Amino acid sequence: MDKKVGNITLGVVLILLPVVLFIASLMLGPYPIGPFDVVKIVLDNFLGTGYVDNPLAENMIWKVRMPRILGAVLVGAALSVAGAVFQGLFRNPLASPYTLGVSNGAGFGAALAILLSSGAGLNVFFVQLSALAFGLISIGITFLLAAKARRSTVTLVLSGMLVGALFSSLVALIKYVADPYEQLPQIVFWLMGTLSGVTYEKLAMILPLYLPAMTVIFLMRWRINILSMGDQEARSYGVDVKKNRTVVILACSVLTALVVSLAGVIGWVGIVIPHLARIIAGHDFRKLVPVSLSLGICYVLLIDDICRNVTAAEIPLGVVTGIIGTPVFIYFIYKGKVRWE
Amino acid sequence: MDKKVGNITLGVVLILLPVVLFIASLMLGPYPIGPFDVVKIVLDNFLGTGYVDNPLAENMIWKVRMPRILGAVLVGAALSVAGAVFQGLFRNPLASPYTLGVSNGAGFGAALAILLSSGAGLNVFFVQLSALAFGLISIGITFLLAAKARRSTVTLVLSGMLVGALFSSLVALIKYVADPYEQLPQIVFWLMGTLSGVTYEKLAMILPLYLPAMTVIFLMRWRINILSMGDQEARSYGVDVKKNRTVVILACSVLTALVVSLAGVIGWVGIVIPHLARIIAGHDFRKLVPVSLSLGICYVLLIDDICRNVTAAEIPLGVVTGIIGTPVFIYFIYKGKVRWE
């Protein structure tokens, strides 16, 4: 196959696949709604045909499935893109969106909010807001620490790791003092990560920051290439390393904090999907970012479909992510396709 | 101060400190036993003076405190040494003893054992054995995977990460199916890591592998220096990279699996202590390994003393590790002492 043609085919597949999965996900669910009914309900909303067959089914599509699927899209996109960028920027195959401790910060925020709320007064927006706030605070502390020391990327990564460790201890502390029957399960559950709690309100809360952050990363792809060459090299090409790196890391961290505040700490996506994307796209962020994005969305949609549909009680995301994703990755390692240096 | 004199002073401090802390730890505990009584009880055992004041106090020293403190020593030594070696060998500041997934493997082993035991028949040795076995199995799989692909260190690290991810999903699966009142808390508790369950029997179970593994690492310190130069360089110096690296990684992984099977997944020690040791000792493993060892032992002893003594209820290790350790590390990052490249 011609390389160019191959590239175009690949591009089309990577654009279509998430769209197809999105639509399929809308049609899947334990509550039985036929595919045609789904189409009818969706069209009805846009065309106002007034043809409402079954209000429960309509609610199911619009109030239960749709926000959750949108959540899956946002989470998959953010984690895989942030992971790809961090791995390249830190030149470290072990890096993930959680490396800088954002997830621990956000987890602490959520745990704190749950602890402070009395059982009755627990406000999910307060929890989300607190998670987001502490996610951002943790990044702030990391930058502050790193700025006071030598400004190298390694110092930044170590500072992040450290801040993460601190917050994870604080989370343990909160777990320790929390009510074991009411608050503790909430905290544990939150930390495990799930898409089932996503609502339009929560989505609306993150979008105003999400879209600009994602746009920034998309626009700066070529700069990220240059940053990944190393600090000195980038500087002599005329890139203000400190400024650009800060912007990129901030954008990724904001994305991470946002999706963690939305859906808790979802593992695997942010570390493994970027590696898979790297196999397809190589190290060039101009390709790597969109490919990660597409794969991340597909992966989380798929995983969530499995969680929702396979058994009566929901399977936790963490179970499915690893068990589905690993064989794929094993295949590629086996084939010797996973190259780093 | 003369550099040589400084080095000797440092050496003496690093040898004495763990010893002093060990003795102090024996004297500390909620059950009140005066320091002199402790000395008496200890001496009695060795000299057979037959002078037994208080059988409960004697039990307390020999059956409660001693095994636990010995456990702290073994855990601190193993995790910090394995962490230091992995960070150097993988040339990766984010590496830790858990990077290759041993902890997840062992965690799975323990969870599986707990799941398979009926509530009444839960045998702690079976759990420990299963944890150890799966810890080693996970390393085996990692090597197998990496061997089938290109044999580079990066492939190995990625394979380990992957195997870890798989096992952590399997742990999530077990948690999901486990009995929520009997098995789940056991599993969660086990995974959190604690020294309170250490007994002589458990110690005796790990020592036959622990001592040889630790000895191997100690003896191979100079070789690890050469391995850390990079594969090609080491090979042209005449070091069989594959063989030596395998031996070193295996020894570290065995140590890790052993202490995880003993005390669960204790965080922080294996990643942060090696960084602190690196500040003191530099990158030379001839110094780095003993310094890590000493610091690791001191740190875990200290942490455990706090857990045991500060409040009536035990504070989980995970809470204290981060909250005590972070300020120290922040200080060093702040001072710009943390250098990597």
Add this chain to the structure above:
Amino acid sequence: MGMKLEVRNLTFSYDGSRKIFEDISFQYHSPRVFCILGPNGTGKSTLLRCMINELRAQSGSVFINDAQAGAYNARELARIIAYIPQNHYPAFPFPVLDIVMMGRISRMGYLANPGKMERKIAMEKLEFLQIGHLKDKPYTDISGGERQLVMLASALAQEPDLLILDEPTAHLDFGNQYRFIQLVKRLAANGTGVLMTTHFPDHPLELNSLTAILKDGKMIGIGNSEELLTDRNLTDLYNIRVSVESVGRKRICVPGGFHEECI
């Protein structure tokens, strides 16, 4: 057109105690060629890194077009000066063409991706250095000399007023060394300055450049190569007998004089 680089009383130390060089001053106007000679470990690379503001001197200052070097931001500086370090540790296997296009970033919009135009310029530079065939190869998987040429193409793509090159011929073959020297001449003729370190006194002689000699932390001489690079000066500089011979129109430095000598 033409730029001015001025170094005033520059003193540098890595550790705050041992001075690598002390109180160095000179002026340089592009596009003349400027060569810096000096034994290993004498501080040539360090001096260059001070000039491009990568290292901060203990005292003294560097002026670029009469403004402190520190006053330029990275982008402004990169439009004036392109720098190639002595050793470069490659990161990811980017294709050679991408590496060369990276040189264009200081002339592109902040959020722009490289387009046709950048591609064209990069290709031109590669063809110009006769390494067009390398364009799709990962730059991690090419030979040492090829990589040095690629870095040069990338610096050329920057279209700076001044190229600062640290031992640019170290890995070039005999022919490419010669072609490189011709290229430097041509660049100078077309208005681009070249400031380079080299271990070959033949280079400044061939280029008839402004030349500086760095030794033991001092700039012990600066001037026209012809005048500066005498048998005596070079013998002092390198601690071996050196004689400068004429071969046809050329002047060539011969180490060890005419007699064998012990190390």
Add this chain to the structure above:
Amino acid sequence: MGMKLEVRNLTFSYDGSRKIFEDISFQYHSPRVFCILGPNGTGKSTLLRCMINELRAQSGSVFINDAQAGAYNARELARIIAYIPQNHYPAFPFPVLDIVMMGRISRMGYLANPGKMERKIAMEKLEFLQIGHLKDKPYTDISGGERQLVMLASALAQEPDLLILDEPTAHLDFGNQYRFIQLVKRLAANGTGVLMTTHFPDHPLELNSLTAILKDGKMIGIGNSEELLTDRNLTDLYNIRVSVESVGRKRICVPGGFHEECI
């Protein structure tokens, strides 16, 4: 005493399709000096890496003392051959002395740490190369030329029968280059072979070595430097006019002939 290296019909390709070189054969007996010349990207480094068994050839084989190179384990091989690559990417800031001591590992017990004796040998090699003052410096923080000398000291500490050196003079100053050539002569005289790549035909001429010319994937010539390195051969090799001139007892290669030439 002395060792034998034989290459038989060696063909190599990185990607399985483009052949870097094809069907190369030669025999070499130490301690004679052996220089390999060739333009950039012609496969010199690749050939060396095949010889030390780091790369596996597509076909053909390398024999060391009449046994297949692949039959030696790393330790055995390191006692016979020390190799310094063209580029080395330093990892951790080990002190220079440690780096040199690392050369001793193939002669130490499997679990031994270096002791007094290793220290003494390493110090000797440093002093010998006149860089004893660098011993405590982190080898990441020294100049390019200094690092090259340190690597050389490390290889000498290996006390091999044969040194395989890839462009060992690339970052050495004019004086050190000369001293290096003298060192090679002495090593050969004392029974240690040296096989090196170089971009300077002056080196084989000065060393009067066995010389091979690699071009376009073929070894187009092998023989005594005096006979092989003629004006004509060198001109063909580097695609520039080269004339070999006599200066006193020495023979020197002058690029570009006596006339300027366009690039």
Add this chain to the structure above:
Amino acid sequence: GCANQTAGTLSQEKTPKQTEITFLDQNDRKVTVKAPVKRIVVLQHHSLDILAMLGAQDQVVGVVSKWDSLLGKYITDVFPGIEALPTPGSLEDCNVEEVAKLNPDLVIVAAQFKKEYIQQLENLGIPVMTVTLRGEGKQKEAQNPELANADVAYTRGCEWAVRKLGEVTGKTDKAVKIWDFAVANRTYVEDQLKNMSGDQKVRVFIANENNMTYGSDKYVGCQLERAGAVNVAAAEIKGYKEVSFEKVAQWNPDVIVVQDRYKSVYDSILADAKWQDIKAVRENRVILAPYWTKPWGNPGPDSIALGELWLAYQFYPDQIKRDIVEVKAKEFYKEIYGINFTGTI
């Protein structure tokens, strides 16, 4: 086809006996249901137990997952057919669509159930009622580890749960009977022990797995207090925490109570050398609490009615006779669950 049918059943009017009632649940959320409800999904195990006591098994169409280990094997005796019921959720979460598929009139959830799901269920028009088994007092006193207040909170909470579940299922009379039985037994214990002074009370330690114990604000603490004992951990520990053996040695309890689901803990206390110098072990007063006494974190009617009584009998066999316990247990199982009591005392 399926979708239409579901909608049809939903909109179809039920039997006219139903009346709409509105109340605040135990998380102070307003709940409106048509009582008596026909189809309940029960995602809270105490409620499931209480519904079995009420005789409302037929109205339950979905149950919490792992109900068997949450409640114990006896539940299959008192709720035949429970194995066949779907399990669309756990204490914390549920699969909203699976719940919707069951067409419930009411979903009963636990305190730790995620609020987002309540929201989603209500979006689908399904009423949700939270049962925490603690009265309103709990929130205000949450930071206050005084046993007396927790006692009030648990008592009110349990009473409310019994009465409200009775009301929504249309079993009000049975609810009254259950609660009266519990109160009567509790009063009996109170009367028998009323003359005991503080220093006569046995000092009890509750041993769980992983060295965990119950501190001050759990129901089991109230249960002990009600049975005339002192929880040694209550003064220093709040909630469910790990304690070291040293601490236990320092407290040196008279009695150690272990729940029968932690049999291995019981065995190891008796076997392990280091425990042998603890008073309770020395005096052979390590007791295993059977399932039907339910010494749990939250109370059920039977833990009030039988658990307190049984514990009091264990601590003070002179004041509370074994026969009484046996009679009461048999009566409770016969009258309330409608089956024979098969436990041991």
